[in-house]
Amino acid sequence: MVSPITWPYFNTSDPESMSACFTTGGAEANLSAVLAALARSAPRWLEQGLRGLDRPPMVYLSEAGHDSFFKLVRIAGMGRSALRTIPIDADQRMRVDRLVERMRRDRERERLPLVVVGTAGTTAAGTIDPLPELRAVADEFGAWFHVDAAWGGTALLSRRLAPALAGIETADSVTWDAHKWLAVPLGAGMFFCRHPEAVARAFSVRAGLAPGLGNAADDPFLATFQWSRRFAGLPLFLALAALGREGYEELIDRQAQLADRLRDALEAAGFEVVNRTPLPTVCFTHPRIEEGRVTASAVAKAVAGTGEAFIATARLREPEREVLRAGIASRRTEEGDLDVLVRVLLEALAD
């Protein structure tokens, strides 16, 4: 039996109240959010493009947000200067005071505050922006609130982890990739939006050749940038049929517990964990790295060279530094693997 996924964003009794489509990935879903926001906030954009707007539109993203936004402001014709990157705090979360400051300045300069992006699960450190506060700021300035939960969105399937994403249910739109932490093959992004009419305005066209079903809810070529499309939802459907929501929840909870265990093991072995998140991403450093005696990437390379374990590195800000990063997202990871990792790390540091 396939158990239905329920989360606050869906109103299953009224499927018309939202638009939900598979995309090629999170990058396309993030682009869709900006285009839908333009279609709603600046209807003249549909006919005249950005020339039709009185004020240049702005997108607000934290410094730890995803780099796909740098690309999409170019694709949307808005240019790099339309993307405001807002400083983060020591926990890698967007600083709300700095966001408000920036938006006030932009308002004084006759800019249009188009989209505030909250990141739920940053790529490097797995941290979660203060979503309820960002919603309130977006409201104050009349902006669209988008949550980029490309990999972190999966936490919603865990009753233990979901509260960390509180506020996501208030978003105008959400990005969530099935091909990240839901572990299905690449090419299965998802875009959810509370304003199906804005999505339809952004994407629907009358196609001579494709009579289709004629409405965006049933005919995804009217609700996405894509035309011909792959059956991206099939792998997720099959995974859900096999695992069910409960099966996913078990996997996710287990990975979060393994990450907690890894944090303890690292600290017991003299490492310092530098990120705070309930999600299974562990960024850490070691006194020898901090003292400059060895770099994080040299340690990562030595670890990979053993063939016993793999560890990534990540560049964090506040303070700016390179750290080691373990992401636990495989259902095959076991406690013994963590012990191997810690041993191999210590050996790499001793060399």
Ligand SMILES: *Cc1c(COP(=O)(O)O)cnc(C)c1O
């Ligand atoms: C991976 C990721 C993206 C980009 O998604 P793709 O599926 O690679 O296009 C966007 N945002 C975040 C937070 C991500 O982790």
